[in-house]
Amino acid sequence: MNFARLICVIGCAIQLFGVLNNYFKREVISEVEFKFPRDIEVPDITFCTDFINAVNFDLYYNNQRSKIPGSCSHVNNSADLRSCLIEKFTIKEFTKYISQQYTVNAFYADLIIWPINIFEDIKFWIDSHESFKNPFKSGLCGITPYIREPLMCYTVHCKNSSSTGKISPLTVKQQDLRMSPTLRSILRIKFNETIFDRWDRTWIFLTPPGTLPRGFESAYLILRRAAGKTINYYISYKRVHVELLPYPFKSNCVYYNETFNGRTRLELFENCLNHLSNQRLGTIFYSTFNSVEVNSTLASPLRESSRYLHQYHKIEKQCSKLIDNPECISEYFITLGLGYQVLNKTSDQSTQLTLLAPTEPDLIKKSKPAFIIFQVFLYAGSVLGVWLGFNIVSHTGQIILLSGNRDEVKSNPNGHQDQKILFTKKTVRNRPKKYFKTIKVSLLLIEIFLSFTEKAIS
Numbered sequence: 001m002n003f004a005r006l007i008c009v010i011g012c013a014i015q016l017f018g019v020l021n022n023y024f025k026r027e028v029i030s031e032v033e034f035k036f037p038r039d040i041e042v043p044d045i046t047f048c049t050d051f052i053n054a055v056n057f058d059l060y061y062n063n064q065r066s067k068i069p070g071s072c073s074h075v076n077n078s079a080d081l082r083s084c085l086i087e088k089f090t091i092k093e094f095t096k097y098i099s100q101q102y103t104v105n106a107f108y109a110d111l112i113i114w115p116i117n118i119f120e121d122i123k124f125w126i127d128s129h130e131s132f133k134n135p136f137k138s139g140l141c142g143i144t145p146y147i148r149e150p151l152m153c154y155t156v157h158c159k160n161s162s163s164t165g166k167i168s169p170l171t172v173k174q175q176d177l178r179m180s181p182t183l184r185s186i187l188r189i190k191f192n193e194t195i196f197d198r199w200d201r202t203w204i205f206l207t208p209p210g211t212l213p214r215g216f217e218s219a220y221l222i223l224r225r226a227a228g229k230t231i232n233y234y235i236s237y238k239r240v241h242v243e244l245l246p247y248p249f250k251s252n253c254v255y256y257n258e259t260f261n262g263r264t265r266l267e268l269f270e271n272c273l274n275h276l277s278n279q280r281l282g283t284i285f286y287s288t289f290n291s292v293e294v295n296s297t298l299a300s301p302l303r304e305s306s307r308y309l310h311q312y313h314k315i316e317k318q319c320s321k322l323i324d325n326p327e328c329i330s331e332y333f334i335t336l337g338l339g340y341q342v343l344n345k346t347s348d349q350s351t352q353l354t355l356l357a358p359t360e361p362d363l364i365k366k367s368k369p370a371f372i373i374f375q376v377f378l379y380a381g382s383v384l385g386v387w388l389g390f391n392i393v394s395h396t397g398q399i400i401l402l403s404g405n406r407d408e409v410k411s412n413p414n415g416h417q418d419q420k421i422l423f424t425k426k427t428v429r430n431r432p433k434k435y436f437k438t439i440k441v442s443l444l445l446i447e448i449f450l451s452f453t454e455k456a457i458s
Contacts, residue, residue, distance in 0.1 A: 012387035019379045026249045027370040034361040040177075041169040041209050042186060043237065043333055044157040045355065046146075048203040052094050054152035056113045057082045064110055067101045082198075092300075095150040099298035104147050104284060108292035113195060115143035115154050120350065121190045122156065124172065140170070146212070147290045149298050151203065155212065156189065169209035177357050182234075184357040193230065193350040200225050204353075206237045206333040212289050214266035221335040230345045234338040236356040242330050243366045251367050253328035265327040272319035281311060 057078040060068070068075075072084035085094060098107060122135050135141035141158040158170040177184045202223040205213035213220065223233055244253035256265045263271070273285035278296045286299040302308040338356065343349050384390040 008387045012383055015383040016380060019376060019383065023371045023376050028245055028249050028251050028367040029370045031366045031368055033364040036174065036361050039171045039173055040357055041171050042158050043206045044155055044209055046153055046155040046205040046213055048148060048151040048153040049199045050091050051098055051150060051152055052085065052091060053199045054113055055111050060111055069097060096300045099300035103297050104290060104294045105292060112152060115145055118154065118192055118195050119143055119156065119189060120192055123188050145292050147292055148288065149284065149286055149300060182354055186355045186357055188352050188354045190350055190352045196351050197227060204235065204335055206335045208331045208333065211264060214270045214289055219334045221337045230343040230349050231351050232341045232343055233353045234340060234356060235353065236336045236338055236358055238334040238336060238358055238360055239362045240332040241362060241364045244326055244328050245367045246328055249369065252325055254325040255328045265323050269319055269323045272322055273315060276315045281308060
């Protein structure tokens with residue numbers, strides 16, 4: 001008999017260890033959902049082009065003649081200057097030359113075309129009528145320039161401002177897009193035809209409101225310009241939303257926004273790259289977003305030096321340690337090109353870009369614990385019941401039920417018959433509540449036990 005009991009205890013211990021081991025692994029499962037949102041937050045749109053396309057050649061020719069390359073110093077006007085530079089220099093060579101002549105802030109202030117001259121207008125359609133007239137002038141939408149060497153970038157962002165002064169992303173309802181001139185079009189951006197006609201290629205990034213396409217793996221679309229043609233480009237996007245669980249779960253994510261004063265994971269990474277690069281090399285980091293007010297030199301002249309390349313790799317490795325953990329909540333917009341329409345070239349018609357609402361449902365991925373405390377309660381109860389004949393709910397509940405019944409019996413001054421009636425009527429009526437309380441207490445006791453066990457193991 002004692003041997004049989006020993007076998008039962010050992011078997012019970014082994015299975016309980018397996019249950020606890022599964023719980024302490026903190027594994028996660030993924031729940032994937034596809035759905036169309038009721039409201040659509042208008043994404044930020046970032047346009048990037050090569051430095052040579054963003055240069056204001058009138059300013060260059062009239063105000064910066066001393067910095068014109070010698071091979072093009074003979075030109076007589078700004079148009080000839082542009083033609084000469086395109087003929088004599090490749091894009092890489094021109095970027096390198098500019099990098100040797102200007103700091104970031106001087107390059108933008110002295111040579112770059114200002115955003116308001118590139119984007120003429122932005123329009124939204126709601127309930128079959130044009131809405132939000134002159135968003136740039138009213139402040140509903142803005143344009144922020146950035147240097148992302150070797151590209152000049154402009155981010156178009158729109159927001160809502162309430163009467164209380166609170167700023168939130170601009171949203172449109174799915175049902176409001178059904179009657180727009182182009183089915184499900186969110187907005188249309190109109191370009192300055194003269195300027196945009198020179199952009200032979202344009203990188204387009206779509207990002208969640210208030211964010212930039214940081215990092216080296218952002219999804220983008222390249223528009224190829226057909227010179228001399230007025231075109232309406234149609235683009236859309238696919239939204240992916242991911243939610244992970246922080247430590248102690250295996251996904252081990254970090255809420256970077258809360259931990260680093262509102263900075264995203266990739267923003268923290270790029271800020272680190274730029275800071276260390278400026279500190280050690282006196283330049284911005286190549287291919288990262290930088291404010292146009294930064295007083296640092298551009299990185300292109302150093303990229304061909306093995307010594308500086310070694311430093312760049314060293315800086316990147318150091319900054320990567322800051323973002324070893326994934327972000328707990330992140331969103332990704334995959335930019336999609338849907339085609340284009342050649343428009344009649346008239347005086348009031350210019351190249352434009354139309355953003356359409358997603359035609360596919362959003363992909364939402366959420367991580368959940370693979371093994372929760374309630375499962376521990378069930379499995380542990382089953383193991384104890386099979387091996388030892390022990391019932392967690394029954395034994396934990398007896399204390400509560402008996403103590404409750406005892407109080408009821410003591411409070412009744414009548415005889416045995418009244419006590420029996422009191423027990424059968426009142427106790428049976430309250431039994432569901434007592435069982436619910438029993439389960440809660442049992443779960444609480446197990447959770448306390450597991451927390452102490454986990455601390456002891458760690």
